[in-house]
Amino acid sequence: MEKFMKKYLIFFIFCLFSLTVFANSTIKRVRLNNNPPQLVFDISSTVKPKYNSSYDEYNRLIFLEIEKVKMGTKLNSSSLSGKNIEKIDMIDYGSNVGFFIKLKKGSGHRVYSLSNPHRIVIDLKATNSSKKEFTVAIDAGHGGKDPGAIGFNKYKEKDIALAVAKKLQTKLSKDFNVIMTRSNDTFISLSERSRIANRGKADIFVSLHLNASKNSSAQGMEIFYFSKKSSPYAEKIASYENSFGEKYGEKTTSIAQIMGELAYNKNMEKSITIARPLNSSLSKRLGMRDRGIYGANFAVLRGFNGPGILVELGFITNKSDVTKLSRDANQNVMADELANKIRSFFY
Ligand SMILES: [Zn+2]
Structure with a gap:
């Protein structure tokens, strides 16, 4: 019984801890770098932010979902659009935030994260589009x-x-x-x-x-x-x-x-x-x-x-x-x- 209580307590503390941590994760800024062209999501968080991304080749659409964050800034789609990005939209799912990034033709789409400070980066450098895979x-x-x-x-x-x-x-x-x-x-x-x-x-x-x-x-x-x-x-x-x-x-x-x-x-x-x-x-x-x-x-x-x-x-x-x-x-x-x-x- 005592063992069970202990387990339960640990679990409870973990939940409480998670809540505090996740509540603190905020997307502070979404910005565009010019050289090399990158779309950067600055995130303030005590833990490494989790994300997943997919790419719809036909529509040239990146879907990026950042988990357990709040949007702490306004997304200015028009200032982010330009040479590489046609349009960017956002959906706030409550706990997660999703971004739809429509690329212009020839733009790359490598997604990765960096720490200190936490960032999720999308490289937009042009890809060699002449190479056909299939x-x-x-x-x-x-x-x-x-x-x-x-x-x-x-x-x-x-x-x-x-x-x-x-x-x-x-x-x-x-x-x-x-x-x-x-x-x-x-x-x-x-x-x-x-x-x-x-x-x-x-x-x-x-x-x-x-x-x-x-x-x-x-x-x-x-x-x-x-x-x-x-x-x-x-x-x-x-x-x-x-x-x-x-x-x-x-x-x-x-x-x-x-x-x-x-x-x-x-x-x-x-x-x-x-x-x-x-x-x-x-x-x-x-x-x-x-x-x-x-x-x-x-x-x-x-x-x-x-x-x-x-x-x-x-x-x-x-x-x-x-x-x-x-x-x-x-x-x-x-x-x-x-x-x-x-x-x-x-x-
Ligand atoms: Zn026939």
């Missing part, structure tokens, strides 16, 4: 002698797939190395597509297609990833897409799955991570039916050594879908949403 392989389905599915108003799958692929390439090129399995109307076999992506050490493989059905009312968007197991429906779509390979003389069953079992599971998991939010946001933005995501044995995905998705952008045999898919503005929306989700997959 590689995306974009695969426009079919091409050349293989038109893919031919649908309503004689639209060809290969043309719409290529149009979206090129727009996606433009949108990704500034932040990613992009590999196109084809950039014009040429025929490329299924095995060659994954080989091109593997050779280029792509980090993800995105294949663009349009679905087709004898039932012209079938419509909507769906995304597939490589899986050895599949539902009868997904299997049907996979064998339909694989049949184009067979039709042009390729034995698609001979395309080997080159990833080992461990990589296979990991890649499948990663593919699902991007497929799910992509399908729902993409269909929402275009007002199309969200048909869901499925795993199936797609020959073109099987040969790639990494996560991969095959997007069926809509039904070429459905009047409403193809009207949307053939419009330049909508293709831009598609490319935009694909690029968004690819970005958030990596960053």
Whole structure:
């Protein structure tokens, strides 16, 4: 009993101590240094202030949260904005204070803390933005002698797939190395597509297609990833897409799955991570039916050594879908949403 009381007392004293300490932590000043360019948070505190930060690459937004502090100064956003910072906002959570710092293009974002006196510093020195970390392989389905599915108003799958692929390439090129399995109307076999992506050490493989059905009312968007197991429906779509390979003389069953079992599971998991939010946001933005995501044995995905998705952008045999898919503005929306989700997959 005595032991318990002692523990309890120690805990109580600790709490009291913590309260006094934390209550004393105050952000005294937020200032900008010119050379080197730095944003500095001066903090008066008896303990080293804790913080965490994250960076949204796409929006160039740093989120910095400083724990157990009070804001003891007014944040003057306009005097802090300039060469490196576009805008800075603050949220006081009561115990923690959060800052949203929107950077200008090319600004760095290294966050660290210094003591004596306590400071949290964000280095804003320009980074070498020409270095691109990740590689995306974009695969426009079919091409050349293989038109893919031919649908309503004689639209060809290969043309719409290529149009979206090129727009996606433009949108990704500034932040990613992009590999196109084809950039014009040429025929490329299924095995060659994954080989091109593997050779280029792509980090993800995105294949663009349009679905087709004898039932012209079938419509909507769906995304597939490589899986050895599949539902009868997904299997049907996979064998339909694989049949184009067979039709042009390729034995698609001979395309080997080159990833080992461990990589296979990991890649499948990663593919699902991007497929799910992509399908729902993409269909929402275009007002199309969200048909869901499925795993199936797609020959073109099987040969790639990494996560991969095959997007069926809509039904070429459905009047409403193809009207949307053939419009330049909508293709831009598609490319935009694909690029968004690819970005958030990596960053
Ligand atoms: Zn196709």
